[in-house]
Amino acid sequence: MNKNRMYPTWFVFGALLLYGVLYVLPSLMGIGLSFTDWSIYSEELHFVGLKNIQTVFSSDYNYTHALLNTLKFTVVTTLVKNVLGLALAVLMTKQVKLLNFHRAVLYLPCVLSALIVGMIFKSVLNPRDGLLNRTLRALGLDFMALRWLTDSKIAFNSVMAVDIWKGMGYIMTILIAGIMSISPVYYEAARIDGGNAWQCFRHITLPMLTPTLTVTTVLNVLYGLKVFDTVYALTNGGPGHATEVLYTTVFREFSLGRYAVGTTLSSVMAVLMVSAGYFMIRHMVREEGDPA
Amino acid sequence: MKRFLSIVLAAMLLMTAAALADDVTITYMASQDWVQDAEMELGKKFTEQTGIKVDYQIIPSDQYTTLLMNKLSKGECTDLFGSQAGQFDIVTQLNVEKNAVDLSGEAWASTVDPLASAETSVGGKLYGQPVQDVSAVWAVAYNKKVFEKLNLSVPTNYEEFKAVCEAIKADGMIPVYEAVSDGWHHQLWFCEMGVAIEHAEPGTAEKLNSNQMGFADSATAKKLVEQIKEMADLGYWGDNYMANAYSDAAKAIATGECAMTVANQGFPTEIHAAYPDFPAEDIGFFVMPLCDNQVLNMNPVGPTRFIFSGSAHIEEAKQYLAFLAEPENIQYLIDNVPKFNTLPFIGAKDVYSEEISAFYAAYPEHGTVYQTSVKYVNPQWMEIGSELTAVLLGDETPEEMLKAIDRNRADQALAAQDPAWN
Incomplete structure (x- = not known):
């Protein structure tokens, strides 16, 4: 036994109890309710086996479309936010005039409520009177003035773009902290050896930032899987069902009184998030434990 | 001096607390377009008469039904809520027998137009108060x-x-x-x-x-x-x-x-x-x-006001509905809401133009x-x-x-x- 350990094991029980009651228990109850016909229309609960799971994955309904949209949203926003956040972080750690002002401006969108961002962009992306299309038309780029939120083929891309705009400042801030913690000695040594900016970035910044990038990836993946507010405020899942994600579907199912199906979707999502979280945390722990 | 100040401060605190305790605010949640400026004016008059404040929560129409149903499903809601009525839907969707207050005993209940009343009643009990002109057709x-x-x-x-x-x-x-x-x-x-x-x-x-x-x-x-x-x-x-x-x-x-x-x-x-x-x-x-x-x-039915059965201010909400149903207030709404030509209350005087009468005919x-x-x-x-x-x-x-x-x-x-x- 390690006698230098600061706290006894039983200290964790309080946290475990709270976590168990507030997170694990409701999730397990949700999974249990997924096997019933719970709805607004009846006070009684009946066991229905795997019927709700079949419904969720049935081609008759739009749930798989929402699931795929959620996964697409997660992958695309995670990648783009990380890439753009990293580019901005590298830029914002250079000698730039009004550095803090620029950092604040880039960080600002993530402070705004998703609902406010949604309302602003609904107006900005209005096909006829929106700021974006007016600007494009004024520049003679009429062919680029698209129906950003009302064309089912591009609406989901617009939603992802707005979310990336909102979230990349946050990722940038975390990565700035990561870059600042890299000792300048490495860069000085590289310069003496004749390394250019790209080589410094490729062989010093990027490897040293890997743990921070892992954290931002985990944060983005978990955020992406449970996205709701941005989609709700911008399109409410429309036009038609084009931008439905799992949680807008869950919200709709509850509003239609189909609680069991809503709970089943939530449970599917919970299983997905727990699995994603488990593997990512395992990967992070392995990285931390790696002496290299 | 210190002691005197403490007593004065304590007295002020108590008075404020008492004043706050008397200050009842009822909240009415509805979709946009369902609460008219004229109703809010009447709400101010109601506050002057009774001291009960009315807080109107107006929700964008594309989000309202979802929000309301989610609230009701969790057993929580505002004191008053608006919803489309209909003899089938108020049972299957709203479950008014559980979620809303029976208003049959209210003095104004008998003044609701029978056709509209039938669409807001379950088992002979009236649960809602019509909000809009249901004579109009789309x-x-x-x-x-x-x-x-x-x-x-x-x-x-x-x-x-x-x-x-x-x-x-x-x-x-x-x-x-x-x-x-x-x-x-x-x-x-x-x-x-x-x-x-x-x-x-x-x-x-x-x-x-x-x-x-x-x-x-x-x-x-x-x-x-x-x-x-x-x-x-x-x-x-x-x-x-x-x-x-x-x-x-x-x-x-x-x-x-x-x-x-x-x-x-x-x-x-x-x-x-x-x-x-x-x-x-x-x-x-x-x-x-x-x-x-x-x-x-x-369509003999439209948006309707309901009192949430779990409200802590059922009596105050009933007072608000009774106030709105007073004949002069019904007439005020008809005269001051441009889109109302009448309201489904017995005795309400309609303001149909010749053009609209000709359209119906x-x-x-x-x-x-x-x-x-x-x-x-x-x-x-x-x-x-x-x-x-x-x-x-x-x-x-x-x-x-x-x-x-x-x-x-x-x-x-x-x-x-x-x-x-x-």
Whole structure:
């Protein structure tokens, strides 16, 4: 036994109890309710086996479309936010005039409520009177003035773009902290050896930032899987069902009184998030434990 | 001195606490367009008389139903809430016997128009108070000056309607102002035309209610959806209809951008109130002529106020409803809300113009719209809107839309253990 350990094991029980009651228990109850016909229309609960799971994955309904949209949203926003956040972080750690002002401006969108961002962009992306299309038309780029939120083929891309705009400042801030913690000695040594900016970035910044990038990836993946507010405020899942994600579907199912199906979707999502979280945390722990 | 100050401070604290304790605020949540400025004015008067404040929570219409149903499902809600009524839906969707307060004992209950009362009652008990003018029907409101200029007459069938739209379009105007972004308006072309289905295929409502057929089995329903899509595809709704909001309908007609829109009979007064240079008499009405419809689409029900059964201020909420139902306040609402021509209370004096009376008289055959006469249609109003949007975008076929409606109805009926589906 390690006698230098600061706290006894039983200290964790309080946290475990709270976590168990507030997170694990409701999730397990949700999974249990997924096997019933719970709805607004009846006070009684009946066991229905795997019927709700079949419904969720049935081609008759739009749930798989929402699931795929959620996964697409997660992958695309995670990648783009990380890439753009990293580019901005590298830029914002250079000698730039009004550095803090620029950092604040880039960080600002993530402070705004998703609902406010949604309302602003609904107006900005209005096909006829929106700021974006007016600007494009004024520049003679009429062919680029698209129906950003009302064309089912591009609406989901617009939603992802707005979310990336909102979230990349946050990722940038975390990565700035990561870059600042890299000792300048490495860069000085590289310069003496004749390394250019790209080589410094490729062989010093990027490897040293890997743990921070892992954290931002985990944060983005978990955020992406449970996205709701941005989609709700911008399109409410429309036009038609084009931008439905799992949680807008869950919200709709509850509003239609189909609680069991809503709970089943939530449970599917919970299983997905727990699995994603488990593997990512395992990967992070392995990285931390790696002496290299 | 210190002691004296402490006593004064403590006394002030107690007085503030007492004042706050007396200060009751009731909260009323409703969809936008359901709470009129005139009602809020009456709310101020109510506060002056009773000391009870009314906090109006107005929610965007595309989010309201979802939000309300989520709140009710969790057993929480504001003191008063607005919802569409309907004898079937207030049981299956709102579960008013559990979620709302029985208002049968209120003095004003007997003054509610019997037709409206039947749609807000369960087992002889009244649960809601009508909010709007239910005599009005959703019809095509048109700019008479444009029709005169282009020498057009009121269409009596779909082909004539298309000819009218073509003539207006050729003149450089958008024929019809349609608003899809709100999520509640464009499906009026389908749901209100239940009267056309019933006219073409008598007994359909009964068969739908007894699960002997679905919407997908109705050729008229399919034709309706196809014609709605055709209108949009032919450009009769312009190119911005997906992003349009219904609140801009008056502007679109008054500025001459569009010639027609689906509206109810309060629209002429509403447009004149917002644009005084545009005379109310310049707006005429005709029924939506899809599937050659000539039946007046009646709906004896509309948005309704309910008191949440879990409210801590049931008595205060009842006082508010009683106040609104006082004859002078009913009349105040009729006189001051442009879109109200009357309210469904016995003794209310209507303000129908000759034009509107003539419109009603022009269509002697009346029918009830399907969101009221057919079960499990109104609860999925927004869902029908999403399905219809998918059809307009070409993401779904009319058959798929009708099958989706049938599937949603069946899901609700099965969950409600409706004997016709079990």
